[in-house]
Amino acid sequence: xxxxxxxxxxxxxxxxxxxxxxxxxxxxxxxxxxxxxxxxxxxxxxxxxxxxxxxxxxxxxxxxxxxxxxxxxxxxxxxxxxxxxxxxxxxxxxxxxxxxxxxxxxxxxxxxxxxxxxxxxxxxxxxxxxxxxxxxxxxxxxxxxxxxxxxxxxxxxxxxxxxxxxxxxxxxxxxxxxxxxxxxxxxxxxxxxxxxxxxxxxxxxxxxxxxxxxxxxxxxxxxxxxxxxxxxxxxxxxxxxxxxxxxxxxxxxxxxxxxxxxxxxxxxxxxxxxxxxxxxxxxxxxxxxxxxxxxxxxxxxxxxxxxxxxxxxxxxxxxxxxxxxxxxxxxxxxxxxxxxxxxxxxxxxxxxxxxxxxxxxxxxxx
Numbered sequence: 001x002x003x004x005x006x007x008x009x010x011x012x013x014x015x016x017x018x019x020x021x022x023x024x025x026x027x028x029x030x031x032x033x034x035x036x037x038x039x040x041x042x043x044x045x046x047x048x049x050x051x052x053x054x055x056x057x058x059x060x061x062x063x064x065x066x067x068x069x070x071x072x073x074x075x076x077x078x079x080x081x082x083x084x085x086x087x088x089x090x091x092x093x094x095x096x097x098x099x100x101x102x103x104x105x106x107x108x109x110x111x112x113x114x115x116x117x118x119x120x121x122x123x124x125x126x127x128x129x130x131x132x133x134x135x136x137x138x139x140x141x142x143x144x145x146x147x148x149x150x151x152x153x154x155x156x157x158x159x160x161x162x163x164x165x166x167x168x169x170x171x172x173x174x175x176x177x178x179x180x181x182x183x184x185x186x187x188x189x190x191x192x193x194x195x196x197x198x199x200x201x202x203x204x205x206x207x208x209x210x211x212x213x214x215x216x217x218x219x220x221x222x223x224x225x226x227x228x229x230x231x232x233x234x235x236x237x238x239x240x241x242x243x244x245x246x247x248x249x250x251x252x253x254x255x256x257x258x259x260x261x262x263x264x265x266x267x268x269x270x271x272x273x274x275x276x277x278x279x280x281x282x283x284x285x286x287x288x289x290x291x292x293x294x295x296x297x298x299x300x301x302x303x304x305x306x307x308x309x310x311x312x313x314x315x316x317x318x319x320x321x322x323x324x325x326x327x328x329x330x331x332x333x334x335x336x337x338x339x340x341x342x343x344x345x346x347x348x349x350x351x352x353x354x355x356x357x358x359x360x361x362x363x364x365x366x
Contacts, residue, residue: 026299027307033297034311037336041319044332055326062321063314067202073310073317074205075275080309081212082267083291085219086136086260088300092223093256094236099143099158100264101288102165106139107132107265108272109169112177112187112279115194115272124193129211129269136265137258139165144254154257170281177279187279196274206274212306215263219302222259232256264288290316 041059045052063073083100090097110131118124143161146152170185177187196206223229235242235252242249271283290312297308315336322328 026297026301026304029299030297030304030308030311034315036339037315040336040339041315041332044335045326045328049326049328051326055322055328058325059318059322059328062325063317065321067204069317069321070203071200071205072320073313074203074209076316077306077309077313078205078208078212079267079270079275079287080290080294080313081306082208082215082263082270083288084294084298084305084309085215085302086262086264086267087291087295088298088302088305089219089223089232089260089263090256091295091300092236093232093252094239095147095154095253095256097140097143097154097158097257097260098289098292099140099154099161099257099261100267100291101284101286102158102162103136103139103261103264104268104271104284104288105162105165105169106135107268108279108283109172109268110135110265111194111269111272112190115190116177116187120191120193122193124191125196125207125273128194128273129266132265132269132272133262134265136261136263136268138261139265140258140261141254144257147257148250148253169283173279173281185281189278190273194273195277196270206270208270208274211266211270215266216302216306219263223302228255264291 038060042052042056045055045059049055063069083104086100086103087097111128114128114131115124118127139161143152143154143157146157147154173187174185178185179188196208199205199207199209221229223233231242231247232252232255234245235247235249239249242252267288268283271287272279276283294305294308294312297312298304319332322332
């Protein structure tokens with residue numbers, strides 16, 4: 001019994017450890033992943049470009065070559081940070097949810113409804129952000145409940161719900177948000193009160209930057225300074241053990257997906273009110289899935305998600321600039337994404353194996 005108590009305390013102490021992984025090693029891995037991406041881009045440009053040096057130069061220097069490109073880089077990193085935070089929450093609960101796309105879409109719809117249908121007043125954008133978070137939360141509850149109480153596979157359910165979210169969004173955009181006689185499928189521009197305040201001078205971004213910084217602090221505090229965060233990480237660390245010590249694992253599962261939806265939904269609000277200034281078709285552009293890579297790069301550490309987002313966003317913006325200024329397509333980033341995922345998966349395997357060996361006593365001795 002004494003031995004079992006010591007091992008139980010060891011597990012609890014491990015989960016309580018702050019942070020959940022070594023920050024320096026994570027940063028090193030982010031740098032290595034980015035360097036690997038750059039190497040791949042360079043090798044590909046050597047093969048496909050008639051002027052590989054100029055194409056690669058555009059990729060490397062593009063994001064910082066002009067104030068508007070720096071603005072694009074910051075804006076992209078803001079949304080990737082929000083999505084990375086959303087993904088990190090469910091990953092820490094050991095739930096492989098892919099529902100951020102649908103949650104983002106519903107968040108954008110909620111923000112658009114507030115901006116377009118409520119009378120303009122000072123602080124309307126704040127109401128829009130709150131509405132986007134609530135919408136993301138509610139859309140996250142559904143797959144969470146399906147997984148927790150019906151045992152449905154969260155990958156399948158969230159992917160199907162993403163498809164449903166896209167169809168609902170397109171229907172509402174074309175039938176309720178799009179003004180009569182519009183030449184494209186988009187809504188009216190939001191009133192000034194429904195737009196996020198602009199920050200900066202030549203290098204401009206929106207108040208989404210402040211929202212992202214606050215979100216990082218909130219997610220870190222929630223995961224590492226609250227009983228809920230401890231329960232979430234304990235359930236993700238060892239679900240069987242969490243059940244044995246009396247944690248409500250089912251509640252942790254559905255609530256982790258719902259809380260994750262808050263931040264994905266707010267990301268949709270930032271896109272609608274701070275980037276596009278209206279509702280447009282394909283508003284996410286598949287960005288929610290990029291949040292998975294960001295979270296994996298940061299190893300689900302919320303304090304390192306912005307670091308990973310900034311680094312990964314640099315590659316994305318560099319690819320855009322390279323496509324516009326050279327003969328190389330930005331589809332090269334898809335290749336980089338695949339290699340990065342393989343790199344991250346391979347480097348994570350030893351850690352996963354060690355954890356399984358170390359705590360395999362769970363079923364046998366409890």
